[in-house]
Amino acid sequence: MAKTTESKLAKEMYVNQLRTAKEIAVFLGVQEKTVGNWVAKGNWKAERDTQLSTSNKGRDSLKKVIANLAERRVEIFAERKIYAQIEDKKTLAALDMEAASIADQISKMNATLKHYDQENRITATVYLEVMQDIFNTLRQSDEKLHLKTLDFQESHAQFICQKLA
Numbered sequence: 001m002a003k004t005t006e007s008k009l010a011k012e013m014y015v016n017q018l019r020t021a022k023e024i025a026v027f028l029g030v031q032e033k034t035v036g037n038w039v040a041k042g043n044w045k046a047e048r049d050t051q052l053s054t055s056n057k058g059r060d061s062l063k064k065v066i067a068n069l070a071e072r073r074v075e076i077f078a079e080r081k082i083y084a085q086i087e088d089k090k091t092l093a094a095l096d097m098e099a100a101s102i103a104d105q106i107s108k109m110n111a112t113l114k115h116y117d118q119e120n121r122i123t124a125t126v127y128l129e130v131m132q133d134i135f136n137t138l139r140q141s142d143e144k145l146h147l148k149t150l151d152f153q154e155s156h157a158q159f160i161c162q163k164l165a
Contacts, residue, residue, distance in 0.1 A: 124164040
């Protein structure tokens with residue numbers, strides 16, 4: 001595989017699949033340092049961070065990756081039962097290592113998800129201030145329309161307070 005092809009695949013794995021440099025290096029059969037250099041040179045971390053912080057795409061991506069890892073961990077335990085019956089200690093050890101690695105990855109991604117939620121959470125106060133600004137502007141622009149929205153404003157404010165509390 002040509003280096004440019006490897007680099008493009010590595011970028012996809014790093015930015016969109018949220019894989020680590022080590023995972024990518026193992027998958028592509030290159031040195032981890034090589035992947036690290038690509039990440040630094042291409043500024044992939046900033047790109048990944050930007051994508052993670054836009055809307056819910058990052059949150060959804062993290063959840064999807066966590067779900068895939070959890071699914072693989074379940075598969076490992078099923079495989080482990082088979083190899084335990086035939087007492088294949090080498091394969092059992094490899095499966096245990098993979099399961100431990102996945103558990104570590106899930107833990108780190110859950111921490112990232114928690115940090116993401118804390119960093120991107122909009123408080124009820126901020127939301128209601130923005131809502132008030134919008135309806136004040138509406139009142140200045142069209143008083144009759146503003147009066148027609150008063151019931152909506154009240155019910156929506158209550159909904160948001162419950163949702164974001």
